[in-house]
Amino acid sequence: MRTVIGIALAVIAVVIAAVMVAGCAVWSSANVNTVGERQFEQELSIPPLLEPRIDGAGRKIFDLDLQQGRAELLPGTTAETWGINGPHLGPTLRAERDDRVTVKIDNALPEATTIHWHGMHLPAEADGGPHQMIEPGERWSPSWTIDQPAASLWYHPHLMGKTADHVYRGLAGMFLLDDPEASALPLPSEYGVDDIPLIIQDKRLDDDGRLDSSQSMISPIGRLGDEILVNGTHDPYVEVADRLVRLRLLNASTARIYDIGFADGREFDLIGTDGGLLEAPERISRIQLSVGERAEIVVELEAGEEAVLRSFEPELGTNAFEGRFAGADDSFDLLELRADEKLDDPPDLPAKLVAQEGPHESEANGVRRFELGNRDINGVQMDMARIDEVVEVGATEVWEVENTSGTPHNFHVHDVRFRVIDYAGEPPPAHLSGLKDTVYVPPGETVRLATAFEDYADPSIPYMFHCHILEHEDRGMMGQFVVVEPGERPAHGEPGHNHAEDHR
Numbered sequence: 001m002r003t004v005i006g007i008a009l010a011v012i013a014v015v016i017a018a019v020m021v022a023g024c025a026v027w028s029s030a031n032v033n034t035v036g037e038r039q040f041e042q043e044l045s046i047p048p049l050l051e052p053r054i055d056g057a058g059r060k061i062f063d064l065d066l067q068q069g070r071a072e073l074l075p076g077t078t079a080e081t082w083g084i085n086g087p088h089l090g091p092t093l094r095a096e097r098d099d100r101v102t103v104k105i106d107n108a109l110p111e112a113t114t115i116h117w118h119g120m121h122l123p124a125e126a127d128g129g130p131h132q133m134i135e136p137g138e139r140w141s142p143s144w145t146i147d148q149p150a151a152s153l154w155y156h157p158h159l160m161g162k163t164a165d166h167v168y169r170g171l172a173g174m175f176l177l178d179d180p181e182a183s184a185l186p187l188p189s190e191y192g193v194d195d196i197p198l199i200i201q202d203k204r205l206d207d208d209g210r211l212d213s214s215q216s217m218i219s220p221i222g223r224l225g226d227e228i229l230v231n232g233t234h235d236p237y238v239e240v241a242d243r244l245v246r247l248r249l250l251n252a253s254t255a256r257i258y259d260i261g262f263a264d265g266r267e268f269d270l271i272g273t274d275g276g277l278l279e280a281p282e283r284i285s286r287i288q289l290s291v292g293e294r295a296e297i298v299v300e301l302e303a304g305e306e307a308v309l310r311s312f313e314p315e316l317g318t319n320a321f322e323g324r325f326a327g328a329d330d331s332f333d334l335l336e337l338r339a340d341e342k343l344d345d346p347p348d349l350p351a352k353l354v355a356q357e358g359p360h361e362s363e364a365n366g367v368r369r370f371e372l373g374n375r376d377i378n379g380v381q382m383d384m385a386r387i388d389e390v391v392e393v394g395a396t397e398v399w400e401v402e403n404t405s406g407t408p409h410n411f412h413v414h415d416v417r418f419r420v421i422d423y424a425g426e427p428p429p430a431h432l433s434g435l436k437d438t439v440y441v442p443p444g445e446t447v448r449l450a451t452a453f454e455d456y457a458d459p460s461i462p463y464m465f466h467c468h469i470l471e472h473e474d475r476g477m478m479g480q481f482v483v484v485e486p487g488e489r490p491a492h493g494e495p496g497h498n499h500a501e502d503h504r
Helices: 002-029 163-169 320-324 470-474
Strands: 060-071 079-084 093-096 100-107 116-118 143-145 151-156 173-178 195-203 227-230 236-242 244-251 258-262 268-273 276-284 286-289 294-300 306-312 332-344 367-372 389-392 396-403 409-413 418-423 438-441 446-452 463-466 478-484
Touching: 079 163, 151 163, 151 244, 151 294, 163 470, 173 195, 173 244, 195 332, 227 332, 236 244, 244 286, 286 294, 367 409, 396 409, 396 438, 409 446, 418 438, 438 446
Parallel strands: 060 100, 093 173, 195 244, 236 332, 367 396, 389 478
Antiparallel strands: 060 079, 100 143, 116 151, 151 173, 195 227, 244 294, 258 286, 258 306, 268 276, 268 294, 306 332, 396 446, 409 438, 409 463, 418 446, 463 478
């Protein structure tokens, strides 16, 4: 009997030891650090500017073809990818305030998808959410007038259940807006030369350079890649010939959050965020970007030097275990800037940039509350047949967004640019001082936003609000709102319950 008990205890001890070893291996493998490992051997690809056609009515016509292809994600290999007007990623679109634009999108993919104009103020019928599907072989041609300040926006799929997959395969691009006030400022502005777009994405690639769509079962935010591509380029460098260089940073990953600065700790000037330029440059050394967020920074270089853009360990506000598997312990070298031996010397940055448009808390006449759960908002998941919020056109409201879970979330609102009133009970930090459309909400914290719904009443077609960590969005962490005329009700769908409370 004692022998049997002894054998059983030995087996249990072996099992416990094996579990502990496996747990340690999983914990160790969850950490990714490429600092100091990159050789920066590939010249950074610059997405081409797409020249529009001008039709008889003076509209700018952009043609986009969604297609399958093969791209070199790792040098010397090719991977099956999706792209827009090419095998991977898409061209940069550019328009000016008051331009009338039409985008003709042809879907040659084997699946239906959508294209959403992230950060764009436009009619709901042109928004490109899950109600505007483009079937294989079909064309979608939204039209609208650009009616917002200069800003760095982007476009990507936005369909139910597969947004993360379609973005991961390569469907993403930038949409830059200009206006006369911004163009008159002495800022770096030559696209691809001293004004450089940086589309930052993490990928998992197998030994043959193919996309690996697997993900850890433990990750609370979805797929985290161990390789970083910038504009689709692995291990990139860019040569620059100007003392001041403007970098337009876009976190186009599906889940990963970056804390971006320079390896030598140098400061740089933040000049713009999601909604456009700031009132004045903010001198900082780090900027954290959750999925979908953008920032425009200007860095000063010296002749002949090399400066490494790096993502440091992000501050996610989670516990140690949750953070480990959400990328909180990860750091990456992203890009090397190589300054010429002789640099052009442009004017210094102006002390003032542009006056801020947009809403203020003092103008608000109602408050809405949103609770971000593990995979739900206000206790419910996305239902295409339900309208969660009804907003009257012309309203200015305060939206209170609380992360009631222990999981990282952010919050994106379609159509509007909001102002962060306070962040986790404090005045917003420098990187949240401008107008935004996406904001990180740490676990257990509340972010208060001033929002204005100025135009485009349509009781039939909703906009979205959602967590922009794409697996969370795909799993139902999204809601719908319609903007209506005063007293009007949604034309379709069951109205939700969370109406604004008058606080006047």
